[in-house]
Amino acid sequence: MKVKVDDLEFEKMIPFETIEERIITLGAALTEQYKDSLPVFVGVLNGSFMFMADLVKQVPIPCHIAFMKLSSYHGGLASTRTITEDFDLKVEITDRDVILVEDIVDTGNTLRYLVDKLTALKPRSVKVCALLYKPDAMEHQIPELEYVGFEIENKFVVGYGLDYKELGRNLKDIYQLVK
Ligand code: IMP
Numbered sequence: 001m002k003v004k005v006d007d008l009e010f011e012k013m014i015p016f017e018t019i020e021e022r023i024i025t026l027g028a029a030l031t032e033q034y035k036d037s038l039p040v041f042v043g044v045l046n047g048s049f050m051f052m053a054d055l056v057k058q059v060p061i062p063c064h065i066a067f068m069k070l071s072s073y074h075g076g077l078a079s080t081r082t083i084t085e086d087f088d089l090k091v092e093i094t095d096r097d098v099i100l101v102e103d104i105v106d107t108g109n110t111l112r113y114l115v116d117k118l119t120a121l122k123p124r125s126v127k128v129c130a131l132l133y134k135p136d137a138m139e140h141q142i143p144e145l146e147y148v149g150f151e152i153e154n155k156f157v158v159g160y161g162l163d164y165k166e167l168g169r170n171l172k173d174i175y176q177l178v179k
């Protein structure tokens with residue numbers, strides 16, 4: 001099935017049912033790891049809103065949930081490398097176990113920046129849970145990236161929170177660009 005998002009055409013890549021199944025597995029691993037530590041899930045907006053909502057439903061333990069905003073793509077297809085300095089974390093994370101929840105790791109620039117920023121606040125631990133990961137695009141070593149939903153090819157994707165020009169975030173499934 002194909003969809004048009006603004007001027008581009010996308011085809012279905014990961015159906016919601018597959019995403020849901022994978023999140024159950026990720027949730028079980030997180031539940032086991034963090035059941036006694038009152039962790040704080042920190043979602044990176046806007047892309048992670050759907051993933052966060054479905055993920056925490058699979059982690060039925062005491063936890064805090066917070067969001068922060070940051071962006072590097074500015075709407076287009078390629079990573080711009082300039083991160084909008086908008087690091088606004090409203091929750092205390094010192095001595096806490098933090099799980100950073102990201103929609104997608106592409107070059108890793110955003111994640112490297114975020115992990116460094118969070119680490120400076122002296123949490124007990126920082127791990128990253130990303131729904132999608134493009135290993136071929138990755139330019140950094142990020143050992144904190146411990147939980148990954150799907151490793152995908154280096155192709156532009158939309159849906160399930162991810163956008164093209166701020167459109168397509170509401171698509172239930174994940175779609176890839178038709179070349
Ligand atoms: P990075 O800094 O290059 O890793 O890019 C990270 C951010 O760029 C992600 O959090 C997304 O918001 C955005 N991004 C990267 N790849 C895609 C994609 O394929 N579709 C939509 N957004 C993307």
Ligand code: MG
Nearest residue numbers: 044045047103
């Ligand atoms: Mg993002």
